[in-house]
Amino acid sequence: MSLLELDKVSKVYKTGTFGGELKPALREVSFNIDKGEVISLIGQSGSGKSTLGKIILHLVPPTSGTVRFEGTDISAIGKAGLRDYYRRVQGVFQDPFSSYNPLYKADRVFDMVKSVYFPGVRGTDWQAKVEAALESVTLNPGDVLNKFPHQLSGGQQQRLLIARALLLDVRLLVADEIISMLDASTRVDVLNLLVDLKRRGLGILFITHDLSLGNYISDQTVILRQGVVVEMGETPKVLGNPQHTYTKSLLAAVPQLHKKWGELGAGATVIPAGEVRAGSSNGKIAHDEVGRYSKSPLHPLRQGRGGSGGPLSSVTKTAGGRPSLMELEDAPWQRRGPKAKKSPSAVLSAYPAPPLQECEAGHFVATES
C-alpha cells in the first residue's frame, strides 16, 4: 500500500460571471507516492499543479476521483478526522514572506501547533521539541527564535515552516514551489534538506515549474499539461529520454549554462548576428526587411496566441519540425465558442484525458492526438 494514492482525480472550476463557465483544471490524474520518495510535479502556470496540492491537503474537494491516504479515502474523514489528517500531512507554500503575520514573532507558528495538537505538553518539554525540530532543518535556535519575520531571511523562514511541519508526526509533505522565492545561494540548502527528510522516510510532493530543481531532487517525475498527465515515471527516464512532444519542448526551453537555446534547436531558430542588423542609427528599419524578418520562424510567441489563437488541431510546424510551446498551451475550452457545457461531469467526459502507455519499464507517456 502506498502512502498516498490518487485515483482518477479531476477538478472542474466554475469561472466567469455567476460561475457560467466551467474549466477543467485536472483531468483523471492518477499516481502514487510511497514512503521515502520525492515526486516532482512539473507544469506551467495554469496546468493544475497547485490545485492537485490543495486537493491532497484537503483544502479543495475534487470533482471526481478519490484520494487515499494510508488506505483511507480522505473525502470521508470528517472534521474530527481532519485534525488527525493534518498531523500526518502538511503543506509548505511558495511565498515565505506572506506566510507569516508581520505583527507577530515568527515562532508563533509553533505555539499554534502546540495549542491545537499538544495542549498538555509542558513548556520545557515543548521547548526541547521545538529545538530538536529546528536542529533537523539545520537552523540554530538562537538565531531564529524570538524574532520577527522581517529579521529572518527567506531561507530561514521557509525552513522554519518545514520545522513546524516536523513537530507533528508528518509522513507526507506537499511542497508547493517552496524554492522559487529564494536566492540562489540558499535554495540549494532547502533542497538538500528535503533530500535529507526523504532519507528519513518522508514522502514529498514537490510542485515546481523548474525542471532543473525537479531533476535535482526527485525519484519520480510527473509532467502535467492543461490538467492532464502527459508523461510520468522515474526521473532519469522522463527527463533523460523524453517521449512526449510537450516534455521535449519544456526541456528545450530550460535555460542552461553551457548550451544556448538555439543549439538545442526546438521550436525556434536563431538568426545569425549581422544578418538582421539593419537600419540607421535611429533604429527605424526598412519595411521590406521587416517583412522578410517577421516571416522567419524565429519566435514561438509570434506564431501562437495571436489574433486567431490557433487550436491544437491546426498546429503549424516550425523550423525544428515541432510545434512551439505557445501553440500547445491553447486548449479547446479556452477558445470562446458555443456555450460551454453545463455540468462538470459533461465537461470532463467531453474532454477525456488521453490514456497513458508504458513505453519502457517505469515510464508512461500519454498518446498524442
Next chain:
Amino acid sequence: MTLEVDKLQISYRTLRGDVRAVDGVSFAVDDGEIMGLAGESGCGKSTLGNSLVYLEGRMKHAGGTVRLDGEVLPISDQRAMGRYRLKRVSIIPQYAMSALNPTRKVGRMTAELLKSRGVRYDSVEEELKRRIDLVGLPQGVLGMYPFELSGGMRQRATMVISTLLDPSLLVADEVTSALDVSTQRAVGEMLMEFRDERFVKTIIVITHDLSILAQVADTITVMYAGKLVEKAPAATVVGEPLHPYTQALLASLPEVGVRYEDAPLAGIPGRPPSLLHPPAGCRFGARCPFAFEKCSQDPPFMELRPGHEVACWKAVRDIGGTSVLAEADQPGTEGPAGPGAGSEVPAVPRPGAQLASPTSAVSPGPGEWTGQGTGQP
C-alpha cells in the same frame, strides 16, 4: 561606449543612517551590448538599474557620474531627467505585469505617455502597431484594459511601450523571474531581438538567474553587497569564473540531465553583510572559503585578464603571484602587474589596518551559519 558609469554611489536615507546600496560602481556598456547584472536579493542590482532611469525620493545620489552617448546624465535632478526618460533611457520595471494603468485602455495610456514626452501619437502609431505585431500581440490590445490581458501579454505590451521611442539604454529588471520556462525563453529571445532590430542600443538585464544571462547576455557583471565583484564576457563568467562568489553561485545551480545522488550541491553559507555599516575589506570575506589575511583590505576591481575584471585578492595572487600582493601593500608603487592591469590604479586602502586573522577581518552578520564560512585557505 554607449553607457559609462564611473564610481557611482547611491544610498538610501534611513533613520539609522545612509545605506550604501551601490558603493562606487564603475563599468561601461558598448553599443549593441546586452549586459547581464546578477546578484542576490539586496545586493543593490535593482537600485543600480533604477538609479539610471528614476531616482526615487528615498534614494540619494552620493557620488559618481553616468554618461550616455558621451553626455552626462543628470540622474539626481528629476526635472532634467524627465527629458531623457523614454526617449533616451527606459526601463521595464520589476513588476511589469502590473505596470500598466488599470483605468486606461492600453492605447490611450500610451498616447498620454507620449504626450507627456511631447511626442504626437499619430507620428508613432504605425510603428507601434508594427511592433505589437512583431511581439505576437493582436492589434486589438490597444483598445483593451490591462485586466483583459494575460500576464504574459501585459509583459509584452509593457516591453513594446517602454521601447517605443528607441531609447539608447533599456533597463530590464527581473523580467523573466515570475515566468514559466517557455515564456522565459520567449521573453529572453524578444530582448535579443529588440537589440538586433535596433529598437534599443544597449540593454542591462537584471536578474538573479545566471542561467538566463548565459543565454541572453553578451557580458555578465556580478554584484555583491553594493560592489561589483566580476565582469567578463558571458561565456567566461560561466566557464572560468575567477571570483569565489561567482564560482559558488554557479556551483549551486542544479542542471537538467545531471544526476546528483552521489554529489549533492552545496549552497553558500552565511548571509550578505548589512550595508548600513559594511565591513572593512572584502565584503564576501566572511563567507569566502579562501579568505586570507589580505582580504581585510578592500580588493580593487581590476582587469586581471583581457576583458575580465575581478575584485578579489585570491584571484590576484593566483594570476599575478604573491609578489604582486606584497607590492600592492607599498603605497606609491605601481600596483599589481597582471596582464592588462594598469588601466586602473587599484585603490590601496589604509595599509596595516586590521591585518589580523581572517576570521576577525570581517565582523560576521547576525545570520545563520555564523563563522562557518571563514575556513582557512
